[in-house]
Amino acid sequence: MFTQPTYNGNTIDQYALLAKQLDALLEDETDNIANLSNASALLNQFLHTINWCGFYLYKNEELLLGPFQGLPACVHIAMGRGVCGTAAANQETLVVANVHQFPGHIACDAASQSEIVVPIIIEGNLFGVLDIDSPINNRFSTDDREGIEQFVHVLTKHLSL
Template sequence: MFTPQNIEGSSKEKYVMLSKQLAALTEGETDHIAILSNASALLNQALDTINWCGFYLYKNDELLLGPFQGLPACVHITLGRGVCGTAASELKTYRVEDVHAFPGHIACDAASNSEIVVPIVINGELYGVLDIDSPIKNRFSEEDQEGIELFVETLQKFLV
């Protein structure tokens, strides 16, 4: 049975270890919902000062709520709308210091003040996004972005 380890060291080292833990946790698993469920739980356990962490999956030309940790969330998000929809439509990571200043922000949880969204691309096609919210403004640094993008790169290998 897999047991997540305590992560010590620099931010970069923490994300490298987190990605290794994800790989160990998902090795041999083929069910995408199981993989995404454990990935969101792993992130939720490892990251401090976050209040929502999960996935929106691209289905029927929109983003549909997938496995997550946190309060109930918006179920459907139109491409190009809010941080998630914008990141998905542009296939680009969005790190937002203050979500209330983001045009068209979708407020699923009023406590959220900052957000990072990383697109998940499989075989050149949009699969979905990883969305992480925090009640702290400017919670996500450039190092966090690099680490979370590394986590998504690792995850993508198991979603093929």
């Protein structure tokens, strides 16, 4: 019988260090794509038990696939559709313990079981979302949510509309 691995999560202190690493990594770089690419690579290295980590950018009133780490993904996501589109439309973080129970979930990777999506807001405008998937149900804790939101806050200092 298969038992799902358990994951103890990263601590707020570890996330604070990650945010500092991100800030230093992106210092003096002004290219959005370069900064998003390095941010997704850093998160992918830091987070355990995830299978996709990346960005969807708000363009032409939809979300368009941006830099990511993982398997090929959906390219276009309508606002309000799936976890990413809903988080973007409501401009609020969504943590979904079981994506198969989320109405309208878009299954880009059948292995994904849980997801966190954090909107990226710059000067009051939607820039896009950070999307992280895991093959484990209920993977993302309150500490993960706070830490990933802190990561996005630091990232926004290195992005422009």
